[in-house]
Amino acid sequence: MTERSLFGVRLWRLLSARRPDALKTIEAMTADLARAAAVPDADLAAILKGAAPSPDLLHRLVPALNIHVADLFVIAGLPVPPELASAWPTSPWNVGTILRYAMALSPERRSRLDEAIRSLPAEPRTETAPDDGFPDQPGALLIRLLRNRNIRPNARLLAEVGDGPYVADSTVAMLGPGRVVVTPRYVTAFAHLLGYAPADLVALTGVGPVHEQATAHPASAELAALAWNARRLTSAQLSNLVHLLEDTRRLRPTTSSSDDRG
Incomplete structure (x- = not known):
């Protein structure tokens, strides 16, 4: 498994943790996420199977996951684009x-x-x-x-x-x-x-x-x-x-x- 493919594992665990009850399946959670993010089901399924997410997909997931897009780049193991990145490292203060x-x-x-x-x-x-x-x-x-x-x-x-x-x-x-x-x-x-x-x-x-x-x-x-x-x-x-x-x-x-x- 490559470093970037970890995003699918992390996303799967996040969806599992956010299930409202035991009756809600991961498949149903995935379908809900795809609709909310306006992402094709096949694209999201590929991510969960290990495909690396595109920057556009990460941007689309932001409202549905309620996670900052800059953080999603980190979670995906991707470099944060300069226009989204923090000023780290600053000196002497942070x-x-x-x-x-x-x-x-x-x-x-x-x-x-x-x-x-x-x-x-x-x-x-x-x-x-x-x-x-x-x-x-x-x-x-x-x-x-x-x-x-x-x-x-x-x-x-x-x-x-x-x-x-x-x-x-x-x-x-x-x-x-x-x-x-x-x-x-x-x-x-x-x-x-x-x-x-x-x-x-x-x-x-x-x-x-x-x-x-x-x-x-x-x-x-x-x-x-x-x-x-x-x-x-x-x-x-x-x-x-x-x-x-x-x-x-x-x-x-x-x-x-x-x-x-x-």
């Missing part, structure tokens, strides 16, 4: 830095921060991000979805937003090349940080079940949405935003600079 500030803000201030982020002009990248060389396995998928929000591996952020394990940033980073085993707790924590239903991310990674004991940050959904809105901010825009937050004393990060920059 979107994880902004989330560290946003976590302790009041809902009103967090909403104003999100409005400020959305008001900034988008500066799409002109070339694809560097290839990480990771095998297309569950850990790589998690790290790539994280990078698709321009967030570097940050164990404390993962723990405080999604109740992830208390490990080092380097341990989280090693999920990418497969040197650290992906556990249900990791998957559930990533789901909250990325803005996915935990059951959906379990299906996409194939690692479960959902870690039901996880206690996510009460604003995890808002934080995930904010991260998505900030994903294309350039290094200069992120730096200006961090300096503004510091200067106005609206919030100070609770991690060290090395944590935020790592």
